[in-house]
Amino acid sequence: MTTQTLTAHDHSPAATAPGRAGSAVLDTSTTPAQLRIDGDWTLPHYRVLKQQTDALGSNYDASVPVDMSRLRALDTAGASLLVELLGTERLARLAVNAPELPLSSRALLQTIQTALCDYCAPAKEPEIAVGMQLLARIGCAVDKVWTDTLQLLGFIGLILQTVVFNLPRPKRWRMTSVITHIEQTGLDAAPIVALLTFLVGAVVAFLGATVLKTFGASIFTVDLVAFSFLREFGVLLTAILMAGRTASAFTAQIGSMKANEEIDAIRTLGLSPVELLVAPRVLALLISLPLLTFLAMICGIIGGGVVCALSLDISPAMFLSLLQADIGVQHFLVGIVKAPIFAFLIAAIGCLEGFKVSGSAESVGAHTTSSVVQSIFVVIVLDAMAALFFMEMGW
Amino acid sequence: MIKSPHLRSEAVIEVRGLCNRFGSQSVHENLDLDLYRGEILGVVGGSGTGKSVLLRSIVGLQRPSAGSIRVFGEDLQQLSENARSQVERRFGVLFQKGALFSSLTLTENVALPLIEHARLSRDEAEHLAGVKLALAGLPLSAAHKYPASLSGGMIKRAALARALALDPDILFLDEPTAGLDPIGAAAFDQLILTLRDALGLSVFLVTHDLDTLYTITDRVAVLSQKRVLVAAPIDKVAATQDAWIHEYFHGPRGRAAYSAMSLPKEV
Numbered sequence: 001m002t003t004q005t006l007t008a009h010d011h012s013p014a015a016t017a018p019g020r021a022g023s024a025v026l027d028t029s030t031t032p033a034q035l036r037i038d039g040d041w042t043l044p045h046y047r048v049l050k051q052q053t054d055a056l057g058s059n060y061d062a063s064v065p066v067d068m069s070r071l072r073a074l075d076t077a078g079a080s081l082l083v084e085l086l087g088t089e090r091l092a093r094l095a096v097n098a099p100e101l102p103l104s105s106r107a108l109l110q111t112i113q114t115a116l117c118d119y120c121a122p123a124k125e126p127e128i129a130v131g132m133q134l135l136a137r138i139g140c141a142v143d144k145v146w147t148d149t150l151q152l153l154g155f156i157g158l159i160l161q162t163v164v165f166n167l168p169r170p171k172r173w174r175m176t177s178v179i180t181h182i183e184q185t186g187l188d189a190a191p192i193v194a195l196l197t198f199l200v201g202a203v204v205a206f207l208g209a210t211v212l213k214t215f216g217a218s219i220f221t222v223d224l225v226a227f228s229f230l231r232e233f234g235v236l237l238t239a240i241l242m243a244g245r246t247a248s249a250f251t252a253q254i255g256s257m258k259a260n261e262e263i264d265a266i267r268t269l270g271l272s273p274v275e276l277l278v279a280p281r282v283l284a285l286l287i288s289l290p291l292l293t294f295l296a297m298i299c300g301i302i303g304g305g306v307v308c309a310l311s312l313d314i315s316p317a318m319f320l321s322l323l324q325a326d327i328g329v330q331h332f333l334v335g336i337v338k339a340p341i342f343a344f345l346i347a348a349i350g351c352l353e354g355f356k357v358s359g360s361a362e363s364v365g366a367h368t369t370s371s372v373v374q375s376i377f378v379v380i381v382l383d384a385m386a387a388l389f390f391m392e393m394g395w
Numbered sequence: 396m397i398k399s400p401h402l403r404s405e406a407v408i409e410v411r412g413l414c415n416r417f418g419s420q421s422v423h424e425n426l427d428l429d430l431y432r433g434e435i436l437g438v439v440g441g442s443g444t445g446k447s448v449l450l451r452s453i454v455g456l457q458r459p460s461a462g463s464i465r466v467f468g469e470d471l472q473q474l475s476e477n478a479r480s481q482v483e484r485r486f487g488v489l490f491q492k493g494a495l496f497s498s499l500t501l502t503e504n505v506a507l508p509l510i511e512h513a514r515l516s517r518d519e520a521e522h523l524a525g526v527k528l529a530l531a532g533l534p535l536s537a538a539h540k541y542p543a544s545l546s547g548g549m550i551k552r553a554a555l556a557r558a559l560a561l562d563p564d565i566l567f568l569d570e571p572t573a574g575l576d577p578i579g580a581a582a583f584d585q586l587i588l589t590l591r592d593a594l595g596l597s598v599f600l601v602t603h604d605l606d607t608l609y610t611i612t613d614r615v616a617v618l619s620q621k622r623v624l625v626a627a628p629i630d631k632v633a634a635t636q637d638a639w640i641h642e643y644f645h646g647p648r649g650r651a652a653y654s655a656m657s658l659p660k661e662v
Contacts, residue, residue: 042562043513043562046513046515046523047515074594075594076594104593105593107589108589108592111586112526359497360543362498363497
């Protein structure tokens with residue numbers, strides 16, 4: 001005389017749902033014992049029902065008849081539980097066993113059973129030890145650096161090939177596209193470049209004034225500002241700004257075109273994406289980055305000059321004459337000569353990362369990040385190497 | 396064909412005097428449309444007649460310029476944020492391109508609403524998600540893949556599984572069979588019918604698939620001239636005197652679909 005009553009009182013959010021939670025009860029008071037299914041077998045009651053079916057699972061055998069006459073609502077969630085509870089064999093005999101079940105519910109059970117037939121829980125992948133995972137990640141990262149470098153070198157070759165091939169063919173220069181990109185990467189960036197370098201120039205002048213005052217050499221603040229901006233900061237700050245602003249824009253533009261299969265469309269139209277998309281961008285940045293670098297140098301020196309005038313009593317006229325006397329033109333040349341190289345690399349990395357995008361929106365984001373990180377990295381490393389070289393050469 | 400017996404019962408969606416304008420261009424003017432409980436309503440119309448805009452207006456993604464849309468007797472625009480979310484939980488929407496979350500696997504895509512709204516544990520939700528994916532006809536091997544690595548047809552199926560995740564009362568389908576092979580499309584039709592009969596679903600189906608229209612719809616609404624030209628069972632719609640409707644249902648494809656539907660019944 002044991003009636004396994006598993007109709008749990010449910011306190012879950014499902015309690016607010018309409019209808020009565022269903023139950024599966026193994027009734028052993030009758031002979032033979034009977035499995036009674038009643039109530040609502042729907043998603044709001046899923047947790048309760050799941051507990052019941054789990055508990056019943058091991059407690060009854062396949063010969064037990066089922067009474068479903070009091071089953072009320074049934075949806076796909078409830079039906080999937082019922083399918084698991086009743087098993088294939090019993091479901092096949094459902095028409096005989098449960099004639100009271102509406103045709104539509106029977107069809108739903110049958111559909112779910114067919115669907116689940118060749119669909120079992122996936123095997124969990126074996127856990128890998130943390131140490132091995134770490135090693136694997138390091139290996140992957142090193143390998144990625146290597147392949148990225150090879151790809152970048154290959155891509156640079158491709159760009160050079162395209163540019164050289166098109167050089168004697170002015171019709172294929174895509175001037176409209178070049179001008180647009182000069183506007184976007186050069187003109188639109190001018191205010192932010194000017195403002196930032198002006199501020200950094202002022203900061204450098206302040207630092208110089210503070211340190212040099214102790215030696216009574218405040219006057220050399222002028223040299224410090226001019227030296228640092230002409231040789232390093234003008235081009236470095238601009239290149240880093242461009243890496244953040246332009247490389248990311250190039251990656252996102254080309255990446256979303258790739259995700260949208262526009263790149264494939266260009267290829268199937270017999271056109272070259274490098275000629276159409278990359279060359280104009282590289283060319284535009286080659287023009288705008290040196291111009292912006294020049295602007296940055298001027299603004300940085302003006303920033304330093306303003307600080308000198310306001311806090312060191314060095315008048316603008318004196319500032320300029322000191323500049324003229326102390327700073328040779330080779331310092332300007334050493335700075336500006338780096339600009340086209342940085343421009344080329346930033347544009348190449350930005351475009352290449354765009355081409356690496358695969359399908360999803362997430363991939364566009366990942367490659368945009370990667371292009372900014374890579375281009376800033378390349379700019380700083382090259383700048384450090386160039387600084388060493390120029391110092392050794394005594395330029 | 397199976398025509399639901401409880402036709403002409405209560406309307407779950409009532410659209411009255413709907414106007415949608417984008418700048419100076421108007422898409423809908425004074426559009427009226429009902430969706431009854433348990434019916435499958437096919438919505439057809441030429442390109443640019445605002446089928447998708449109508450769907451977006453009903454599910455609340457597009458604020459209409461004028462007119463009212465009542466869902467389950469309530470005006471969605473008037474409801475509080477919370478009450479609105481309650482109603483929206485009873486919608487299942489299958490977007491034209493699937494709109495699966497690209498950073499989640501298929502199983503996680505389907506499990507997400509189950510975890511968020513039905514408060515299932517992760518394991519339960521993923522198990523149930525597997526059932527829905529199987530129901531939509533996806534093989535087990537696809538369940539743990541990301542949407543980017545799947546074909547268009549598989550994405551459609553996974554999107555259907557997600558739309559069905561919460562066992563909605565109203566299912567909105569935007570061109571569900573476009574991009575499916577004929578076998579898949581037929582199975583899709585059958586699945587919609589089974590679900591409708593078992594769950595009492597109401598289905599709002601935007602489609603150009605004439606076979607689907609003939610096989611599963613109870614009524615067809617034709618969007619034309621910025622309103623619903625006619626909304627009636629397909630035989631009546633096909634008989635309507637209108638140049639576009641005539642072209643649509645009596646063109647070569649329309650005739651083929653019609654004869655394909657009527658042949659097996661005579662056996």
